[in-house]
Amino acid sequence: MADNPLAGRDLISITDLSRAEIVFLLDRADQLQSAIRRERQLGHLRGYLLATLFYEPSTRTRLSFEAAMLRLGGEVISVADARTASSAAKGESIADAARVVASYADVIVQRHPAVGSAREAADAVNVPVINAGDGSGEHPTQALLDLLTVRREKGRLDGLTVALAGDLKHGRTVHSLSRALAYWNNRLILVSPPSLAMGDEMVNELRTAGLQVDETDDLRQAIGQADVLYVTRIQKERFADPADYERLKDSYVVNRALLAGRPELTVMHPLPRVNEIATDTDDLANAAYFRQAENGLWARIALLTAVLDA
Numbered sequence: 001m002a003d004n005p006l007a008g009r010d011l012i013s014i015t016d017l018s019r020a021e022i023v024f025l026l027d028r029a030d031q032l033q034s035a036i037r038r039e040r041q042l043g044h045l046r047g048y049l050l051a052t053l054f055y056e057p058s059t060r061t062r063l064s065f066e067a068a069m070l071r072l073g074g075e076v077i078s079v080a081d082a083r084t085a086s087s088a089a090k091g092e093s094i095a096d097a098a099r100v101v102a103s104y105a106d107v108i109v110q111r112h113p114a115v116g117s118a119r120e121a122a123d124a125v126n127v128p129v130i131n132a133g134d135g136s137g138e139h140p141t142q143a144l145l146d147l148l149t150v151r152r153e154k155g156r157l158d159g160l161t162v163a164l165a166g167d168l169k170h171g172r173t174v175h176s177l178s179r180a181l182a183y184w185n186n187r188l189i190l191v192s193p194p195s196l197a198m199g200d201e202m203v204n205e206l207r208t209a210g211l212q213v214d215e216t217d218d219l220r221q222a223i224g225q226a227d228v229l230y231v232t233r234i235q236k237e238r239f240a241d242p243a244d245y246e247r248l249k250d251s252y253v254v255n256r257a258l259l260a261g262r263p264e265l266t267v268m269h270p271l272p273r274v275n276e277i278a279t280d281t282d283d284l285a286n287a288a289y290f291r292q293a294e295n296g297l298w299a300r301i302a303l304l305t306a307v308l309d310a
């Protein structure tokens, strides 16, 4: 691939990519989507092997990576439940597992409950490692597909007011997305119960990077002001005390009535949803979350061709 700045690179944090590299990937996603719509399968990655190592549950992320690889003519080896079904259950370290898998495959996609786990794997191997979620840390490929979705739904990535609602403390998708939105001139409204707020350190980081950031617990007010509403699941698996989860799980519920009068507000969610978006919103033209999930395929297709330079 000519002029590919991403050949051989890892993707651990969205900030591993520059703004120009993100735009390069989004443009590439558009091009390859058109080609795959025409041809069903391309040959860019013929002869290449992707390994997925997932120590946490996943539907979209793992299957869209695998579908991406197969649509590009490559092949896949996969551990969908590495916590119990791999040698991790025998006490093997992240680094050792990655080192072995890297001797079988050309690229590794890893999800693990520990913050920093993707970095640990990447430091142990020479093939590209893509972080598919490291605990409550980051989920950079989700940010790529979120940006692709915003660009497609809104026609631009700057001058937007984006409301992020839900579990902003534990949610890795909002950590990556907000860092990405800071590459452009945007305003963030952070909507959460106080105990699930993003945290001062990260908010300061975003402000230093140039984002205007406002915090509130008032979802209705945020809906009145935003161009994009990004709803997240309360991350049950990150709570030490189940009683805290029970108390907070229904903090926000977006439904059709709440969205009335805001047909131009793009509603996004990384999925899976539990109760935080009622199904009565699903057929609204501005409910973008299923289109967003599909965009995961196109974003990951772009990324795989770039890191494998093919």
Ligand code: NCD
Pocket (backbone or CB within 6 Å): 060, 061, 133, 139, 142, 172, 173, 232, 233, 270, 271, 272
């Ligand atoms: C998210 C995740 O795993 O962080 N899922 C996804 O990849 N789309 C969001 C979540 O689990 O709430």
